[in-house]
Amino acid sequence: MLGCVFATMLMVPLGIRVANAARGVKAPVSIYLPAYEASREREPFNPDPISDLARLQPGYVVIGDSMAGRIDASRLGQLSGRPVAPLLQAGSGSAYWYLALKNWVVASGIRPRAVFVFFRDTNLTDALFRLSPWSLDHVALEREDELNHVVAMRAGTAAHRLELAVEHVYQGELARQWAEPAVLQWPARVLIASRRQRLEFINGMNARFDLDHQRKSDTADVQISDEEGADFPRFVDRSVLPLMLREARAAGLTLCFVRVQRRPIGGRPPAQSPAMRRYIHELQTFVESHGALFHDDTGDPAMTIEMYEDGDHIAREFHARYTELLFARLRPLFQ
Amino acid sequence: MIFHSLDFLFFFVTTVAIYWRLPHRWQNVFLLGASYFFYGYVHPWFLILIASSTVVDYSAARAMEAWPTRRRRFLTLSIVSNFGMLGFFKYFNFFVDNVHAVLVTLGIDVSQPTLRIVLPVGISFYTFQAMSYTIDVYRGELRARRSLLDVAVFISFFPHLVAGPIQRASFLLPQVEATREFSFEKARTGFLLICWGLFKKLVIADNVGIIANKVFALADPSFWLVWSGVFAFAIQIYADFSAYTDIARGTSRWLGFELTENFDHPYLARSPADFWRRWNISLSTWFRDYVYIPLGGSRVPGWVWARNVLATFLLSGLWHGASWNYVLWGFYHGVLLIATRAGGTPRPQDRAVATWRTMASIAVMFLLTNIGWLLFRETSLDAIARDLTLSPLGGSALDRQTAAYLFILAFLYSVPLWVQSVWVEVHRARSGEPQPSVVTGSPWPALALQGAACGLALTAILVLRSRTALDFIYFQF
Secondary structure, three states: OHHHHHHHHHHHHHHHHHHHHHOOOOOOOOOOOOOOOOOOOOOOOOOHHHHHHHHHOOOEEEEEOHHHHHOOHHHHHHHHOOOEEEEEOOOOOHHHHHHHHHHHHHHHOOOOOEEEEEEOOOHHHOOOOOOOHHHHHHHOOOOOHHHHHHHHHHHOHHHHHHHHHHHHHHOHHHHHHHHHHHHHHHHHHHHOOOHHHHHHHHHHHHHHOOHHHEOOOOOOOOOOOOOOOOOHHHHHHHOOHHHHHHHHHHHOOOEEEEEOOOOOEOOEOOOOOHHHHHHHHHHHHHHHHOOOEEEEOOOOOOOOHHHEOOOOOEOHHHHHHHHHHHHHHOHHHHO | OOOOOHHHHHHHHHHHHHHOOOOHHHHHHHHHHHHHHHHOOOOOOHHHHHHHHHHHHHHHHHHHHHOHHHHHHHHHHHHHHHHHHHHHHHHHHHHHHHHHHHHHHOOOOOOOOOOOOOOOOOHHHHHHHHHHHHHHHHOOOOOOOOOHHHHHHHHHOHHHOOOOOOOOHHHHHHHHHOOOOOOHHHHHHHHHHHHHHHHHHHHHHHHHHHHHHHHHOEOOOOHHHHHHHHHHHHHHHHHHHHHHHHHHHHHHHHOOOOOOOOOOOHHHOOOHHHHHHHOOHHHHHHHHHHHHOOOOOOOOOHHHHHHHHHHHHHHHHHHHOOOHHHHHHHHHHHHHHHHHHHOOOOOOOOHHHHHHHHHHHHHHHHHHHHHHHHHHHOOOHHHHHHHHOOOOOOOOHHHHHHHHHHHHHHHHHHHHHHHHHHHHHHHHHHHOOOOOOOOOOOHHHHHHHHHHHHHHHHHHHHHHOOOOOOOOHHHHO
């Protein structure tokens, strides 16, 4: 009886393959991260930053997510007397930062005095943190074997193999490409007959929910303390950090890793566990032994709660002040 | 460890495979080990709390039987230790924040303590379950168990440990003590529950949850947008919580246990009292038996009864979380219950009129429930006040169109929930049976049908599951 239920259950989803075939959907070739996701159509690599960097010849490059948005590039340019090139992507992680360094900065052949990489806590050794293909696509080449290898080591192979096997049998991801938009567009079709007006409505709705319309919150983009990930020896070889250091060294670039201070609580920097303190110490020792620089904002008395807007973000009106602070703290690097 | 993870799949398959090869006593030892592994998987220190609660309640119950004249003291010990633990981990920050706010209002400037305490998952559920054991022993409705192992398994049984349903000792403990045998029938029905639960969680709850999260993140929502978000949240919380219960019941059946049902199609309730007979049944009956009835229940003068109802619902609201919006939510439901009892009208004789009235009652009750969900979901009293004073005529045309879009989308995802609820209700009205029988006559066509239903659920999970995985909502309580 149980076998009958199981067998029928496993047979029914094979209908997905039939539906895919009926719609003429073919599986695209695997993309640069087969260790992370099944095959899909990718967005093209964006080579524009390479020529932009080559043209600008910046003295300093800034890489990171919204945390790096605290740098006021024009103010830093004024203070240092050299142009500054921010390569920021909100919601990105270390995989993106590695690819931006390798495929844009190094590929452009520029020789900035320093490349700043802004991060929080364990970001640099967490290869899976914000591994969002939508943002990686425009910075990834056709093949990214080393990144794929790192991700495979970190993600574990058993779960991934199972997912690939399920996808191979049922083609569920392939079906998502047409089923998901069909479900999401159906209510719009019910409401609006005109295709053009429907598109305008979808765009307007997306704009209605963008960041400018969202509540300011203490918890917005406050990364949860990653105690489990605060194990440097365990994760460093399963991260992009060694790859970043190697790329920078080979290209003669100076990397400067800046750990941002998280949102203060009760007028003080957020408490750090002994494991996190140890992790940061080991991270600093590691990057400095590989010729890079390290700076930690945590505990800086000048970084007060007034500077924070929502979550770990610095308010726009304090970007210049933060930039001046960093300039003062790392003055030798700017001389 | 969460149900919809590969870690849990591996854990569960391994547990079942080993469990049924062991003799009964060792099954319980193994079950305790598995439950503790499940609970301490991410934070092993949580085990100290559950083990302490178990030892205290086991000892208190034993002591009540050994020294009957002092049994009140031992009950107090159990209640104080459980509520103390719950109060510290769940309500400490709430208490400190409110005391600080009051002092500041009075012009007394004191520095606020910055102790931030992690809430151990499931603590609200297992402390209540443990207390039901000692209270029942105190009342003489249950004998104290000699076996610490059995009591520990009863409190920590992993399928329902994190988010219920809260089981009574009189229901679950005898199952722990009894010899269990593997039943294909139980495994089959358990499997159906697991499939249905996973479908509800991954396809319905997580997809409509994104709508609710988007709307409640808006700084400037308009009337129709807010209510589209509330509708989505109503679907999300039901699909999410009932999914957890279904998976808990399904996995329990694979281990030879039966857990009580926790939901009975609550959005088809006709009145507030009916709603609370259908929603989170295990918690509402807990409060009924251990708070409401000891306060006097309904066999008291009207105003005392109203006080009892309000006290019970305020506590129920506070149980959900250390925040004023949960208290307000409990108060709102208490007031609804009092108001509707006072305004009851006789049932009409005409069948057609009765049917229309039933449908109208369901619609009105669903609207009232949604107002409650607004109080539950919003993050602050200011936001609640703002949402409740929005005008239906306000907002842009785009907002109204967006709200309509979100309503339809949330409804589209929830169609299977409504179909199931209506099917069960219609069947119940026609046959008088509480649940439709899933296998009748020759079993093979029915089995094939069930396999196909599971297959469709799997298909939907493969193709339509949300790309954003959300935690079970009741984990936070």
